[in-house]
Amino acid sequence: MSYFSSRSSSSPCPVCLRGAIAPMPMMESLACNFCSHIFLLEQSEDRRQQFLRMADTISTLRWAWTGKRWENANAVQVYTSRWLSIFGILLVIIPTAITSCAAYYFAPEPNVPLAWFPKFWAIATFCGHFLVLMSIVRDYTAFPIRAYWRSLFRSSS
Ligand SMILES: [Zn+2]
Known part of the structure; x- marks a missing residue:
């Protein structure tokens, strides 16, 4: 060592x-x-x-x-980060899959009012769960999303 x-x-x-x-x-x-x-x-x-x-x-x-x-270094840390990634993927995929299937199989007639709503709902479900996941990951790992954002901004300008 x-x-x-x-x-x-x-x-x-x-x-x-x-x-x-x-x-x-x-x-x-x-x-x-x-x-x-x-x-x-x-x-x-x-x-x-x-x-x-x-x-x-x-x-x-x-x-x-x-x-x-x-x-x-902590066993708990290894364990948590492994389960956090599995749990995180499921948290985003399952609700999105359910709403997407619903939008696909029970598609409304294209010209009724609010026909766009099931698709919109599926996308919103994905974004919502993804944001929740990001905030959990950020709180747990103290991952510097802001620093990445700043460097992205700096390199593109
Ligand atoms: Zn660092």
Whole structure:
């Protein structure tokens, strides 16, 4: 297990997977240059394993240094992120499938008033559930949607 030296090196950020985390001047903590999250470096009791803990949110996310990158350190974190992705996909797909099937099989006559409504409802169902999913993911992982949005804006202008 090679040692991650907080003084000399930077390492990939485990939250945004895009920035690099490096020590902040005059401080014990490290910060990411892309998403601006702040982290604290911790050591296991035998000093052989290093952990990174998120310091600027209430989230309990923790990562262990593998020599090259940070990996989920809590069993709960691994478990949750796996189930969160399965649950998330189902949350979006199932209601959308139901409303789409309904719109398809019970299609109204094309020229009645509100004939557009079933299709609209299917699309709205998808968007609504997708937004709910995004907000859960963002709260759980503190994923920097804003930072990505800003960089998109910067590179296109
Ligand atoms: Zn980051």
